[in-house]
Amino acid sequence: MSSNIPPQDATDRRAVKPVICYPTATLPQADLAPYQRARDGAAETTRVTVPPRDASCIRVPAGSFLRITSVEGPQVGDLNLFNAHDLSERFYSGKTRALHGTHLSTGDRLWSVFPQLRPMATIVHDSLDWYGIDDYGASVHDVIGTRCDPYTGQLLSGIHYHNCCHSNLTRALADHTGLPLAKAEHHVHDVMNVFMCTGFTHDTGQYFMKASPVRPGDYIEFLAEIDLLAVLSACPGGDCSAEHSSDVANCYPLLMQVFQPIPDALAGWQPPSPSLYDRSHGR
Numbered sequence: 074m075s076s077n078i079p080p081q082d083a084t085d086r087r088a089v090k091p092v093i094c095y096p097t098a099t100l101p102q103a104d105l106a107p108y109q110r111a112r113d114g115a116a117e118t119t120r121v122t123v124p125p126r127d128a129s130c131i132r133v134p135a136g137s138f139l140r141i142t143s144v145e146g147p148q149v150g151d152l153n154l155f156n157a158h159d160l161s162e163r164f165y166s167g168k169t170r171a172l173h174g175t176h177l178s179t180g181d182r183l184w185s186v187f188p189q190l191r192p193m194a195t196i197v198h199d200s201l202d203w204y205g206i207d208d209y210g211a212s213v214h215d216v217i218g219t220r221c222d223p224y225t226g227q228l229l230s231g232i233h234y235h236n237c238c239h240s241n242l243t244r245a246l247a248d249h250t251g252l253p254l255a256k257a258e259h260h261v262h263d264v265m266n267v268f269m270c271t272g273f274t275h276d277t278g279q280y281f282m283k284a285s286p287v288r289p290g291d292y293i294e295f296l297a298e299i300d301l302l303a304v305l306s307a308c309p310g311g312d313c314s315a316e317h318s319s320d321v322a323n324c325y326p327l328l329m330q331v332f333q334p335i336p337d338a339l340a341g342w343q344p345p346s347p348s349l350y351d352r353s354h355g356r
């Protein structure tokens with residue numbers, strides 16, 4: 074909606090070529106080969122099934138693998154990550170998006186908030202990496218969609234729906250940590266939308282979703298770069314083909330598994346240190 078007349082050089086101004094904000098040439102890249110070698114022979118140590126329209130927690134020791142698998146039917150998951158020893162270090166969806174793009178896949182990393190800003194997890198396998206970017210501009214595993222929540226539902230529809238991902242994550246984190254709900258809620262943050270297929274419309278730039286291409290057996294797997302507490306919600310939107318703040322959609326569980334590599338399989342690897350910025354902020 075514009076109320077101003079374009080300047081005479083509007084076409085020239087629009088024609089300026091974009092530059093990538095964060096050139097990946099200077100971004101520390103994950104060396105996937107040792108991770109993938111360590112994955113061979115890794116043994117399952119824990120598994121948790123996330124019930125539909127609910128969330129569950131799982132601890133993932135640094136140097137272990139977290140696999141999230143679609144089971145029974147197409148289902149989207151909303152993922153929160155925390156430093157298992159410090160809830161204040163959590164996943165930073167916005168900076169991850171700025172560094173890697175709107176959707177994540179193999180080789181991309183999930184970064185933590187300031188002041189640590191370090192990789193919390195690295196994606197080592199994504200069975201949906203064939204999808205790419207479709208004609209609508211949509212792709213899979215976004216870091217743009219925040220999470221479905223009861224506040225936006227209340228704002229737009231005047232409803233009180235209690236099984237949005239935000240509430241599911243809040244209950245699961247409260248149960249796992251012993252924190253009261255109101256305190257746990259403050260730790261819940263913008264998610265990685267696992268398996269969700271989303272984009273922005275070409276004409277209006279609006280956030281959209283479409284039926285996820287995920288099918289039972291599809292999975293995404295991460296190496297935990299630090300000791301992690303992962304919390305995953307099986308979104309009430311199911312495959313998110315229609316809506317996501319009600320009990321209307323078909324919903325399915327999601328499986329979380331932790332795999333421990335054989336000893337010394339990651340020899341020489343160590344958890345990344347927090348950011349080296351001195352935090353003096355010019356004072």
Ligand SMILES: [Zn+2]
Binds near residue numbers: 151237239307308309
């Ligand atoms: Zn959701």
